[in-house]
Amino acid sequence: MADQQAGYDPFATSGTWVRTRAKLGIYALLSLFAAYYLLPLFVVILNSFRDLPEIAANGLIAWPRSFNPKGWYAAWDTYCVGGTCAGVKGNFYNSLRMTIPATLLSTAIGALNGYILSKWRFPGSGFVFGAITLGVFMPGQIALLPWAYILGQIGLTNSTYGLILVHTVQGLSFTTLFCRNFYVNIPDDLIKAARIDGAGFWRIFRKIILPLSPPILIVTVIWQFTGIWNEFLYGVVFTSGREQPITSALVALSTNGTNVRQYDVMSAAVLIAALPPLLIYFFGGRYFVRGLTQGAIK
């Protein structure tokens, strides 16, 4: 797909001098943009290890002249957010306890839905697929009041379980879309042959569909994980204080209201919040892009 070499070489017929100049121009352009994209990342990484007085004196964009990892300890363990001084570790764990189950649940359900909607079609299944995928486009603001009511009724307000429910239901539409569009390309003859051999619904799922699924399941898990981890609105509306996932807690942290901004601690906290999705992106980047291009390019 995107890894193959390009076929079009605009400078194939140009002279060496033109080619060299064009290449230099292209690398200059790419480097300039790379600097723009990387600037914030470098700034937070460096500042999370600098001394606060040194940051105050030299500004945020400066080569570090001090090295001090205490910002990380403070951010993790002792920094005060909204009255409690226990750092962001609790919020980080909340995020893990919310994101992992919601990702696995929504992916499992999506795989099953995708299998049914592609290989066990029934009258109206196309409509059902359309209705489920509409959820992808729903703005969170529409769902706030109804969710608040439902979570209140079933006693899951201000709880990680409530957020798992919300994210699983919302995630369903994404995962069903991804999996259905992948499974649709598995030849129907394979399924027919298996059915003639007497294989049933579950057997076909286990023996044929699942072994072919790792590419799409990895894409789905990566997208669900980053999406749910990075989600802010539901976290901030349905939970508060110590129950909040880290992405939602971050805003309270940076608008803490103290006169001196503790850039060292805040940089570390921002990195702690950004690290899990970033790691997933750097190690699974290939699949990340594949998830992105899925559907948009047919």
Add this chain to the structure above:
Amino acid sequence: MTILAANHAEATAPPRSLSERLGAYLPQILLAPSIFASFVYVFLFSVWTFYVSLSNSSLLPTYDYVGFSHYASLWKSARWNIAYTNLFLFSSLYVAGALLIGLTLAIAIDQRVRFESAWRTIYLYPLAVSFVVTGTVWSWLYNPTSGIEFFMHGLGWSSFQFAWTTSRDLAIYVVVITGIWQSSGFAMALLLAGLRSVDQDLVKAAQIDGASVFRTYWRIILPAIRPIFIAVIVVLLQFAIKTFDLVLALTGGGPGISTTMPANFVYDLMFQRGQIAEGAAAAMMILAALALVLVPYGLWQVWRQQREAVRG
């Protein structure tokens, strides 16, 4: 006689146990919870919010019908006026900027550069980071006393000014620039995949005819990937309409209320000011804006598929 009848019945319709009959409907049964959840989430929630917007709810939802008066007061509100003006300004600049930068990068990467995957990884990583993180970090960099302005002064350019986040007129452009920073990699990735899917024979024919580089792109390659442009625009517009946490973390909607977006206004109405009905009305307007983008796109997709089916 009875034996014969029994045999006959067995031959045509074997008696089926309850579990077997249920088994025939297993797919539908397994799908039922998802259908139910989606029905509730998509349809019931929309209707519910719509109904609240017609009620006189304030701090808590009530269901006394008052009609469209909240919509009327919403459209008269100065803050909503700012919010949707911002949305138009932000959407157009953000989509145009992300497309332009994304296309530039995609074309540059497509010139057989070395370390292609490294470049792509760098341009795309912002998409893996939350808007809250992006907004927080960029707000520090835009801060004149610690960020870019301070840095430029340190370099000796003491007249350099970059305090847009403190200006009511300029702060929205800071949101635009940051939004572009977050999303242009997305446009790049999709457009690059598109460039790679263009029929190479067409391109080579143009090259043999002596068409210039610019002409080849403008006349042959870019028109061939028009559907991808449209897909990217639709997705970016969708991001723009839903923009919420980026503004909250970057400017907090300020200075004053100058960078408020519709989604921020909904949040404030519902959870800061206790005007639930008006917040619901504003949320319905967001849904309407999304429908305005997505319904034509969906219809166009259907039309395109049918046309392709006819052509074979």
